[in-house]
Amino acid sequence: MYIKNLKLLNFRNYDILDIDFNSNVNIITGDNAQGKTNILESIYYCSLGKSHRTSKDKELIKWEKDEAYISLYVCKKRLDKKIEIKIFKGGKKGININSIKLKKISELFGIFNVVMFSPEDLKIVKDSPSYRRRFLDIELSRLNSNYYYNLVQYHKVLEQRNISLKNKSLIKSGIIEVYDNQLSKLGAYLIKQRDGYLRDLNKKGKLIHRDITDKKEDIEFQYLTSVKNVSKASEELQDEFEKNRQKDIEKGNTSVGPHRDDFSIKINGIDTRSFGSQGQQRTAILTIKFASIEIIKSITEEAPVLLLDDVLSELDIKRQQYILNALDGIQTLITCTGIGDIKSYIKKDFKIFEISNGELV
Numbered sequence: 001m002y003i004k005n006l007k008l009l010n011f012r013n014y015d016i017l018d019i020d021f022n023s024n025v026n027i028i029t030g031d032n033a034q035g036k037t038n039i040l041e042s043i044y045y046c047s048l049g050k051s052h053r054t055s056k057d058k059e060l061i062k063w064e065k066d067e068a069y070i071s072l073y074v075c076k077k078r079l080d081k082k083i084e085i086k087i088f089k090g091g092k093k094g095i096n097i098n099s100i101k102l103k104k105i106s107e108l109f110g111i112f113n114v115v116m117f118s119p120e121d122l123k124i125v126k127d128s129p130s131y132r133r134r135f136l137d138i139e140l141s142r143l144n145s146n147y148y149y150n151l152v153q154y155h156k157v158l159e160q161r162n163i164s165l166k167n168k169s170l171i172k173s174g175i176i177e178v179y180d181n182q183l184s185k186l187g188a189y190l191i192k193q194r195d196g197y198l199r200d201l202n203k204k205g206k207l208i209h210r211d212i213t214d215k216k217e218d219i220e221f222q223y224l225t226s227v228k229n230v231s232k233a234s235e236e237l238q239d240e241f242e243k244n245r246q247k248d249i250e251k252g253n254t255s256v257g258p259h260r261d262d263f264s265i266k267i268n269g270i271d272t273r274s275f276g277s278q279g280q281q282r283t284a285i286l287t288i289k290f291a292s293i294e295i296i297k298s299i300t301e302e303a304p305v306l307l308l309d310d311v312l313s314e315l316d317i318k319r320q321q322y323i324l325n326a327l328d329g330i331q332t333l334i335t336c337t338g339i340g341d342i343k344s345y346i347k348k349d350f351k352i353f354e355i356s357n358g359e360l361v
Contacts (some may be wrong), residue, residue: 001076001113001302002331003043009069010062011087012038013358023075025327025350027342028335035358036335040116040307043333046072046083047114048142049095049105057087065089074112077302081111106149109142113296113304117289117311124288125272125281129262136194136263139292143299147193154186158254166252180241183257188233190258195223195230197295198263204291209267212283212322217267219287224262282315290326306332312342 008017013035028036037053041060044052051060061068068087074080084096095102102108123131141148161179164170198221209219226240227233240256241248248255265272265284272284296304306327312320313336324346336342339352354361 001074001305003072003305003333004075004080005071005073006039006043007069007071008039008042010065011042011060011068011070012062014038015062015358017358017360019353019360021331021333022349022351023331024348025346026331026333027339027350027352028333028355029337029339029352030355031337034355036355037118037309038358039355040309040333040335042070043072043305043307044114044116046070046085047108047112048138049085049093049108052116052118052120057091057093058089060087061089072112083108083112106141106145109145109148110300113142113300113302114307115289115293115296115304116307116309117285118307118309119311119314121285121289122281125265125276125284129260132263133259133261135288136197139295140193140197143296144193147190150186150189154183154190154258157182157186158257158259162253165249165254171249176245180238180245183254184234184237184241187237187258188227191223191225191227191233191237191261192230194258194261194263195225198223200295201288201291204294205287208290208294209283209287212286212319217280217283218269219284220264220266220269222264222266224264225258226256226260279316283319286315286319286323293330303330306330308332308334310335310337312336 002023003021004023006017006019006021008014011017017039019039028039030036041051041053045060051057054060066089070083070085070087072083074083082098084099086094088094095105095108097108097111124135137147137151141151157179161176161183164176164179170176201221205219205221209217227236229236237257241254244255267276267280267284270276272280276284293304293306296302308323312323312334315323324342327346328348334342
């Protein structure tokens with residue numbers, strides 16, 4: 001799978017952009033704040049219907065314009081896809097695949113897969129559990145439409161339960177017990193899927209990490225949940241909701257469940273978040289991203305497109321070389337302020353694009 005063409009109208013700082021990509025490696029260069037990342041953002045948007053930088057779609061529309069337009073032509077093994085997205089100032093958007101309008105956002109998932117690697121991804125290792133849950137939810141949603149459906153339903157029921165916890169009449173009505181039953185079933189599905197994904201991440205990631213570190217380091221991912229036996233997750237969650245009900249009523253929110261879960265990243269048995277060096281944390285993210293590529297390939301039988309947003313400058317020479325030597329068979333878009341020694345490490349043909357003030361020069 002690879003991107004053949006991208007067109008933008010009134011997207012971020014672009015009035016208009018029409019760009020044909022190489023099926024192998026594409027280097028997008030230019031000074032800072034010229035619009036390089038905006039190109040990758042538009043491509044990412046075509047994969048998930050959302051930006052990796054903002055939750056407000058109106059920020060994607062060029063200043064003083066009413067709508068933005070993205071067109072992405074993707075070549076695939078079986079059937080090429082033309083993804084067209086209109087983003088309106090009022091917050092709505094319309095998505096067409098090969099001129100057929102999608103009824104819901106989840107229909108977009110899996111049509112075009114990308115793996116994005118940007119400096120902000122360090123938050124997966126360094127910051128709060130919400131970043132790690134978000135990573136799992138995005139990866140699983142793009143690979144399994146049932147996961148996304150159950151995730152949405154879980155959060156709807158969770159919101160209703162939290163509202164009921166603050167209302168004395170609803171507490172007495174017994175509705176919370178109904179929500180507990182629903183949450184335990186939905187939550188069990190999410191937990192089992194997340195646990196399975198992390199098992200796959202371990203299998204793929206261990207080999208990749210040992211390769212990157214010359215077999216000096218071992219990495220391990222472990223799902224952290226209140227459920228002790230994943231195969232009995234529904235029953236255990238039901239017990240947990242009941243056991244914590246009074247505490248939840250006092251605090252007005254639900255204290256257990258997959259919305260509270262996390263996963264650990266350990267290198268040589270040491271927690272990377274608390275005790276890992278900056279180099280180890282970056283290597284952990286590198287491992288996660290390349291393991292994600294392998295998981296997507298094994299499930300879809302196609303490599304995703306790899307987006308590298310100004311990350312090479314953050315890595316040492318050895319890790320830069322690993323990335324650039326691992327690009328065989330994967331279309332890659334790289335943004336950077338200067339190409340430096342990049343060309344000498346790329347084994348296949350490539351294109352270089354220069355961006356200046358929202359224009360391809």
